[in-house]
Amino acid sequence: MTPPTPPTPPSGGPAAPLPRALPRMKKGRPRLKPLRERNPVPVSIVGMVLLLVLGLLAFRADDLPVIGGGTTYSAYFSEAAGLKEDQEVRVAGVKVGKVTGVELEGDKVRVTFRVRDTWVGDSTRAAIMIKTLLGSKYLQLDPLGAREQDPEKPIPLDRTVAPYDVTTAFQDLGRTFERLDTTRLANSLETISTTFEDTPASVRVALDGLSSLSRTIASRDAELARLLAGTKQLSGTIAAQNDQFETLFKDGNLLLAELRKRREAIHAILVGSRRLAEELVGLIDDNRRTIGPTLASLGKVTDLLQRHQDDLDRTLRNAAPYLRLVGNATGNGRWVDGYLCGTVPEEYLKNGDWTPPGPGCEPPHLTGGR
Secondary structure, eight states, X not given: OOOOOOOOOOTTSOOXXXXXXXXXXXTTOOOOOOGGGSOHHHHHHHHHHHHHHHHHHHHTGGGSTTTSOXXXXXXXXXXXXXXXXXXXXXXXXXXXXXXEEEEEETTEXXXXXXXXXXXXXXXXXXEEEEOSTTOOEEEEEEXXXXXXXXXXXXXXXXXXXXXXXXXXXXXXXXXXXXXOOHXXXXXXXXXXXXXXXXXXXXXXXXXXXXXXXXXXXXXXXXXXXXXXXXXXXXXXXXXXXHHHHHHHHHHHHHHHHHHHXXXXXXXXXXXXXXXXXXXXXXXXXXXXXXXXXXXXXXXXXXXXXXXXXXXXXXXXXXXXXHHHHHHHHTSSSSSOXXXXXXXXXXHHHHHTOOOOXXXXXOOOOTTXXX
16 A cells, blocks of 8 residues: 655645554454453452462472472381481481371381482481480481482381480380379288288298388389479570570580591691701702712811911902002093103204103192192
Protein backbone atom coordinates (compact mmCIF):
# COMPACT_ATOMS: atom_id res chain seq x y z
CA MET A 1 0.00 0.00 0.00
CA THR A 2 1.08 3.56 -0.66
CA PRO A 3 1.13 5.74 2.46
CA PRO A 4 -1.29 8.70 2.37
CA THR A 5 0.09 11.96 1.12
CA PRO A 6 0.22 14.63 3.83
CA PRO A 7 -2.06 17.68 3.22
CA THR A 8 -0.47 20.66 1.59
CA PRO A 9 -0.41 23.69 3.93
CA PRO A 10 -1.99 26.92 2.68
CA SER A 11 0.35 29.38 1.15
CA GLY A 12 2.03 31.61 3.65
CA GLY A 13 0.92 29.54 6.65
CA PRO A 14 2.81 27.13 8.93
CA ALA A 15 3.22 23.51 7.91
CA ALA A 16 0.53 21.17 9.19
CA PRO A 17 1.74 18.38 11.57
CA LEU A 18 2.08 14.95 10.06
CA PRO A 19 -0.36 12.30 11.28
CA ARG A 20 1.10 9.79 13.77
CA ALA A 21 1.85 6.40 12.25
CA LEU A 22 -0.03 3.57 13.94
CA PRO A 23 2.09 0.65 15.19
CA ARG A 24 1.93 -2.37 13.05
CA MET A 25 1.05 -5.71 14.58
CA LYS A 26 3.32 -8.56 13.56
CA LYS A 27 1.59 -11.55 12.24
CA GLY A 28 1.59 -14.64 14.49
CA ARG A 29 2.58 -12.72 17.70
CA PRO A 30 -0.46 -11.60 19.71
CA ARG A 31 -0.01 -8.52 21.83
CA LEU A 32 0.56 -9.36 25.53
CA LYS A 33 -1.81 -7.80 27.95
CA PRO A 34 -0.16 -5.59 30.66
CA LEU A 35 -0.26 -6.95 34.20
CA ARG A 36 -2.33 -4.05 35.52
CA GLU A 37 -5.05 -4.84 33.00
CA ARG A 38 -5.35 -8.49 34.03
CA ASN A 39 -7.70 -10.01 36.56
CA PRO A 40 -6.00 -9.69 40.03
CA VAL A 41 -7.47 -12.95 41.37
CA PRO A 42 -5.56 -15.34 39.05
CA VAL A 43 -2.44 -13.18 39.41
CA SER A 44 -2.58 -13.43 43.22
CA ILE A 45 -3.18 -17.20 43.06
CA VAL A 46 -0.18 -17.70 40.80
CA GLY A 47 1.97 -15.50 43.06
CA MET A 48 0.94 -17.47 46.16
CA VAL A 49 1.73 -20.76 44.41
CA LEU A 50 5.17 -19.46 43.43
CA LEU A 51 5.84 -18.32 47.00
CA LEU A 52 4.83 -21.73 48.34
CA VAL A 53 7.11 -23.48 45.87
CA LEU A 54 10.02 -21.20 46.76
CA GLY A 55 9.42 -21.75 50.48
CA LEU A 56 9.32 -25.52 49.99
CA LEU A 57 12.56 -25.39 48.01
CA ALA A 58 14.21 -23.29 50.71
CA PHE A 59 12.99 -25.67 53.44
CA ARG A 60 14.33 -28.70 51.53
CA ALA A 61 17.50 -27.01 50.27
CA ASP A 62 19.65 -29.86 51.57
CA ASP A 63 17.93 -32.29 49.20
CA LEU A 64 18.53 -30.19 46.10
CA PRO A 65 21.10 -31.64 43.66
CA VAL A 66 23.26 -28.50 43.33
CA ILE A 67 23.30 -26.63 46.64
CA GLY A 68 22.46 -29.61 48.83
CA GLY A 69 22.42 -33.25 47.98
CA GLY A 70 24.97 -35.81 48.90
CA THR A 71 24.79 -39.60 49.21
CA THR A 72 22.51 -41.26 51.74
CA TYR A 73 23.73 -44.33 53.62
CA SER A 74 22.40 -46.33 56.55
CA ALA A 75 23.85 -48.42 59.37
CA TYR A 76 22.52 -50.87 61.96
CA PHE A 77 23.25 -50.33 65.66
CA SER A 78 22.41 -52.40 68.69
CA GLU A 79 20.94 -49.26 70.32
CA ALA A 80 20.44 -45.61 69.45
CA ALA A 81 22.45 -44.40 72.50
CA GLY A 82 20.78 -40.99 72.37
CA LEU A 83 21.59 -40.27 68.71
CA LYS A 84 18.99 -37.98 67.15
CA GLU A 85 18.07 -36.62 63.75
CA ASP A 86 20.04 -33.61 62.40
CA GLN A 87 23.10 -34.41 64.51
CA GLU A 88 26.52 -34.29 62.87
CA VAL A 89 28.36 -36.93 60.89
CA ARG A 90 32.14 -36.60 61.17
CA VAL A 91 35.20 -38.12 59.54
CA ALA A 92 38.47 -37.55 61.43
CA GLY A 93 36.74 -34.84 63.46
CA VAL A 94 35.53 -32.89 60.38
CA LYS A 95 31.80 -32.47 59.74
CA VAL A 96 30.83 -34.11 56.44
CA GLY A 97 27.08 -34.55 56.78
CA LYS A 98 24.20 -35.11 59.17
CA VAL A 99 21.89 -37.81 60.50
CA THR A 100 18.61 -37.90 58.60
CA GLY A 101 16.72 -40.58 60.50
CA VAL A 102 16.77 -42.96 63.50
CA GLU A 103 14.19 -45.75 63.48
CA LEU A 104 13.69 -49.18 65.03
CA GLU A 105 13.82 -52.28 62.83
CA GLY A 106 13.17 -55.41 64.88
CA ASP A 107 15.88 -55.80 67.51
CA LYS A 108 18.16 -53.27 65.76
CA VAL A 109 18.21 -49.52 65.22
CA ARG A 110 18.59 -48.26 61.67
CA VAL A 111 20.42 -44.92 61.43
CA THR A 112 20.17 -43.09 58.12
CA PHE A 113 22.72 -40.39 57.34
CA ARG A 114 23.75 -38.25 54.39
CA VAL A 115 27.32 -37.23 53.53
CA ARG A 116 28.72 -35.09 50.75
CA ASP A 117 32.10 -35.34 48.96
CA THR A 118 33.19 -38.14 51.30
CA TRP A 119 34.54 -41.59 50.50
CA VAL A 120 32.59 -44.38 52.21
CA GLY A 121 34.17 -47.76 51.51
CA ASP A 122 32.73 -51.25 51.77
CA SER A 123 34.65 -51.79 55.05
CA THR A 124 33.68 -48.50 56.67
CA ARG A 125 33.10 -48.60 60.42
CA ALA A 126 30.57 -46.38 62.19
CA ALA A 127 30.39 -45.43 65.86
CA ILE A 128 28.15 -43.23 67.96
CA MET A 129 30.44 -40.86 69.87
CA ILE A 130 29.80 -38.47 72.77
CA LYS A 131 30.18 -34.83 71.68
CA THR A 132 29.73 -33.00 75.00
CA LEU A 133 29.61 -33.83 78.70
CA LEU A 134 25.86 -33.29 78.64
CA GLY A 135 25.25 -36.28 76.40
CA SER A 136 25.14 -34.74 72.93
CA LYS A 137 26.17 -37.32 70.28
CA TYR A 138 27.48 -37.47 66.75
CA LEU A 139 28.12 -40.24 64.22
CA GLN A 140 31.79 -41.02 63.61
CA LEU A 141 32.83 -42.72 60.33
CA ASP A 142 36.09 -44.53 59.71
CA PRO A 143 36.18 -44.83 55.87
CA LEU A 144 37.84 -48.13 54.95
CA GLY A 145 37.68 -50.47 51.99
CA ALA A 146 38.86 -50.66 48.42
CA ARG A 147 35.39 -50.33 46.89
CA GLU A 148 32.58 -47.88 47.52
CA GLN A 149 29.82 -48.81 49.92
CA ASP A 150 26.51 -49.62 48.25
CA PRO A 151 23.99 -47.00 49.51
CA GLU A 152 21.23 -49.62 49.30
CA LYS A 153 23.02 -51.96 51.76
CA PRO A 154 23.22 -50.82 55.40
CA ILE A 155 26.45 -51.11 57.35
CA PRO A 156 26.03 -54.31 59.43
CA LEU A 157 26.18 -54.62 63.21
CA ASP A 158 29.69 -56.11 63.21
CA ARG A 159 31.03 -52.80 61.85
CA THR A 160 29.15 -50.45 64.19
CA VAL A 161 29.72 -49.50 67.84
CA ALA A 162 27.21 -47.95 70.26
CA PRO A 163 28.71 -46.28 73.38
CA TYR A 164 27.68 -46.82 76.98
CA ASP A 165 25.67 -43.75 77.97
CA VAL A 166 26.72 -42.88 81.52
CA THR A 167 24.32 -39.94 81.76
CA THR A 168 21.32 -42.11 80.92
CA ALA A 169 22.45 -44.76 83.40
CA PHE A 170 22.63 -42.20 86.23
CA GLN A 171 19.23 -40.83 85.29
CA ASP A 172 17.71 -44.32 85.39
CA LEU A 173 19.43 -44.95 88.74
CA GLY A 174 17.95 -41.76 90.16
CA ARG A 175 14.44 -42.64 88.98
CA THR A 176 14.82 -46.14 90.46
CA PHE A 177 15.81 -44.74 93.86
CA GLU A 178 12.91 -42.30 93.76
CA ARG A 179 10.42 -45.16 93.24
CA LEU A 180 12.00 -47.23 96.05
CA ASP A 181 9.86 -47.52 99.21
CA THR A 182 12.50 -47.52 101.94
CA THR A 183 9.97 -48.21 104.74
CA ARG A 184 8.72 -51.41 103.15
CA LEU A 185 12.29 -52.42 102.39
CA ALA A 186 13.22 -51.98 106.06
CA ASN A 187 10.17 -53.98 107.21
CA SER A 188 11.03 -56.76 104.77
CA LEU A 189 14.57 -56.98 106.04
CA GLU A 190 13.31 -56.99 109.67
CA THR A 191 10.93 -59.85 108.86
CA ILE A 192 13.71 -61.83 107.25
CA SER A 193 15.93 -61.22 110.30
CA THR A 194 13.17 -62.40 112.70
CA THR A 195 12.48 -65.50 110.61
CA PHE A 196 16.10 -66.54 110.65
CA GLU A 197 16.58 -65.73 114.35
CA ASP A 198 17.15 -69.36 115.41
CA THR A 199 19.58 -70.11 112.59
CA PRO A 200 23.32 -70.65 113.19
CA ALA A 201 25.43 -67.80 114.51
CA SER A 202 27.08 -67.03 111.16
CA VAL A 203 23.71 -66.62 109.47
CA ARG A 204 22.39 -64.50 112.33
CA VAL A 205 25.43 -62.21 112.10
CA ALA A 206 24.82 -61.75 108.40
CA LEU A 207 21.13 -61.06 108.93
CA ASP A 208 21.89 -58.66 111.78
CA GLY A 209 24.18 -56.79 109.47
CA LEU A 210 21.47 -56.78 106.82
CA SER A 211 18.99 -55.46 109.36
CA SER A 212 21.42 -52.71 110.38
CA LEU A 213 21.87 -51.84 106.73
CA SER A 214 18.11 -51.59 106.26
CA ARG A 215 17.74 -49.35 109.31
CA THR A 216 20.60 -47.17 108.08
CA ILE A 217 18.97 -46.81 104.65
CA ALA A 218 15.62 -46.01 106.28
CA SER A 219 17.19 -43.39 108.57
CA ARG A 220 18.96 -41.79 105.62
CA ASP A 221 15.85 -41.61 103.47
CA ALA A 222 15.58 -37.84 103.72
CA GLU A 223 19.29 -37.38 103.00
CA LEU A 224 19.06 -39.64 99.97
CA ALA A 225 16.04 -37.70 98.73
CA ARG A 226 17.92 -34.42 99.11
CA LEU A 227 20.95 -35.92 97.41
CA LEU A 228 18.87 -37.04 94.45
CA ALA A 229 17.13 -33.65 94.31
CA GLY A 230 20.51 -31.90 94.35
CA THR A 231 21.75 -34.23 91.61
CA LYS A 232 18.70 -33.43 89.52
CA GLN A 233 19.21 -29.69 90.08
CA LEU A 234 22.90 -30.01 89.14
CA SER A 235 22.04 -31.84 85.94
CA GLY A 236 19.49 -29.15 85.11
CA THR A 237 22.05 -26.40 85.74
CA ILE A 238 24.61 -28.13 83.54
CA ALA A 239 21.98 -28.60 80.84
CA ALA A 240 21.18 -24.87 80.99
CA GLN A 241 24.87 -24.08 80.48
CA ASN A 242 25.19 -26.37 77.46
CA ASP A 243 25.85 -23.46 75.08
CA GLN A 244 28.63 -22.12 77.30
CA PHE A 245 30.24 -25.56 77.46
CA GLU A 246 30.08 -25.90 73.68
CA THR A 247 31.60 -22.41 73.25
CA LEU A 248 34.33 -23.29 75.75
CA PHE A 249 35.19 -26.50 73.90
CA LYS A 250 35.18 -24.73 70.52
CA ASP A 251 37.47 -21.97 71.84
CA GLY A 252 39.72 -24.64 73.32
CA ASN A 253 39.89 -26.36 69.94
CA LEU A 254 40.82 -23.06 68.28
CA LEU A 255 43.52 -22.45 70.88
CA LEU A 256 44.96 -25.92 70.43
CA ALA A 257 44.90 -25.52 66.65
CA GLU A 258 46.76 -22.20 66.92
CA LEU A 259 49.32 -23.74 69.27
CA ARG A 260 49.77 -26.58 66.84
CA LYS A 261 50.41 -24.12 63.99
CA ARG A 262 52.98 -22.26 66.11
CA ARG A 263 54.63 -25.56 67.00
CA GLU A 264 54.86 -26.48 63.32
CA ALA A 265 56.34 -23.04 62.50
CA ILE A 266 58.97 -23.34 65.25
CA HIS A 267 59.75 -26.88 64.10
CA ALA A 268 60.24 -25.61 60.54
CA ILE A 269 62.59 -22.85 61.78
CA LEU A 270 64.66 -25.32 63.77
CA VAL A 271 64.85 -27.74 60.84
CA GLY A 272 65.90 -24.88 58.52
CA SER A 273 68.58 -23.74 60.98
CA ARG A 274 69.92 -27.27 61.23
CA ARG A 275 70.08 -27.59 57.45
CA LEU A 276 71.85 -24.20 57.21
CA ALA A 277 74.44 -25.32 59.78
CA GLU A 278 75.00 -28.55 57.85
CA GLU A 279 75.47 -26.62 54.61
CA LEU A 280 77.95 -24.23 56.27
CA VAL A 281 79.91 -27.13 57.72
CA GLY A 282 79.99 -28.78 54.30
CA LEU A 283 81.08 -25.54 52.66
CA ILE A 284 83.95 -25.11 55.14
CA ASP A 285 84.99 -28.75 54.71
CA ASP A 286 84.94 -28.43 50.92
CA ASN A 287 87.05 -25.23 50.95
CA ARG A 288 89.34 -26.04 53.85
CA ARG A 289 92.34 -26.72 51.51
CA THR A 290 91.80 -23.38 49.76
CA ILE A 291 90.94 -21.28 52.79
CA GLY A 292 93.83 -22.63 54.90
CA PRO A 293 96.69 -21.42 52.65
CA THR A 294 94.85 -18.15 52.00
CA LEU A 295 94.56 -17.44 55.72
CA ALA A 296 98.23 -18.38 56.21
CA SER A 297 99.32 -15.98 53.44
CA LEU A 298 97.12 -13.26 54.88
CA GLY A 299 98.80 -13.76 58.24
CA LYS A 300 102.25 -13.36 56.65
CA VAL A 301 101.12 -10.14 54.93
CA THR A 302 99.82 -8.68 58.18
CA ASP A 303 103.06 -9.66 59.98
CA LEU A 304 105.15 -7.98 57.23
CA LEU A 305 103.05 -4.79 57.45
CA GLN A 306 103.39 -4.82 61.22
CA ARG A 307 107.19 -5.10 61.02
CA HIS A 308 107.46 -2.21 58.47
CA GLN A 309 104.90 0.05 60.08
CA ASP A 310 107.57 2.58 61.15
CA ASP A 311 108.97 2.68 57.61
CA LEU A 312 105.54 3.31 56.21
CA ASP A 313 104.91 6.12 58.68
CA ARG A 314 108.24 7.77 57.80
CA THR A 315 107.53 7.44 54.07
CA LEU A 316 104.17 9.12 54.47
CA ARG A 317 105.67 11.97 56.49
CA ASN A 318 108.39 12.58 53.84
CA ALA A 319 105.95 12.42 50.98
CA ALA A 320 103.83 15.21 52.44
CA PRO A 321 106.19 18.16 51.51
CA TYR A 322 106.78 16.70 48.06
CA LEU A 323 103.09 16.46 47.40
CA ARG A 324 102.64 20.03 48.67
CA LEU A 325 105.30 21.39 46.23
CA VAL A 326 103.79 19.41 43.34
CA GLY A 327 100.43 20.91 44.17
CA ASN A 328 101.89 24.43 44.22
CA ALA A 329 103.65 23.88 40.87
CA THR A 330 100.49 22.71 39.16
CA GLY A 331 98.05 25.04 40.83
CA ASN A 332 98.38 28.12 38.53
CA GLY A 333 96.52 26.89 35.49
CA ARG A 334 97.13 24.54 32.64
CA TRP A 335 100.95 24.62 33.00
CA VAL A 336 103.67 23.69 35.46
CA ASP A 337 105.97 26.18 37.15
CA GLY A 338 109.61 25.08 37.24
CA TYR A 339 113.13 26.35 37.93
CA LEU A 340 116.33 24.96 36.42
CA CYS A 341 119.62 26.08 38.00
CA GLY A 342 122.81 26.53 35.86
CA THR A 343 121.25 26.33 32.40
CA VAL A 344 121.77 30.06 31.35
CA PRO A 345 124.10 30.45 28.32
CA GLU A 346 127.47 32.10 28.86
CA GLU A 347 126.67 34.85 26.29
CA TYR A 348 124.12 36.24 28.73
CA LEU A 349 126.81 36.37 31.39
CA LYS A 350 129.34 38.15 29.11
CA ASN A 351 126.94 40.78 27.91
CA GLY A 352 125.88 41.59 31.47
CA ASP A 353 122.21 41.24 30.64
CA TRP A 354 121.53 38.81 33.49
CA THR A 355 122.75 38.56 37.02
CA PRO A 356 123.26 35.03 38.30
CA PRO A 357 121.70 34.01 41.60
CA GLY A 358 123.55 33.89 44.85
CA PRO A 359 125.69 31.05 46.08
CA GLY A 360 124.12 27.62 46.01
CA CYS A 361 122.06 28.32 42.84
CA GLU A 362 118.85 28.47 44.92
CA PRO A 363 115.52 29.54 43.47
CA PRO A 364 113.93 32.72 44.81
CA HIS A 365 111.27 32.38 47.49
CA LEU A 366 108.31 34.20 46.03
CA THR A 367 106.15 33.79 49.07
CA GLY A 368 108.76 35.23 51.41
CA GLY A 369 109.09 32.13 53.54
CA ARG A 370 111.63 29.36 53.68
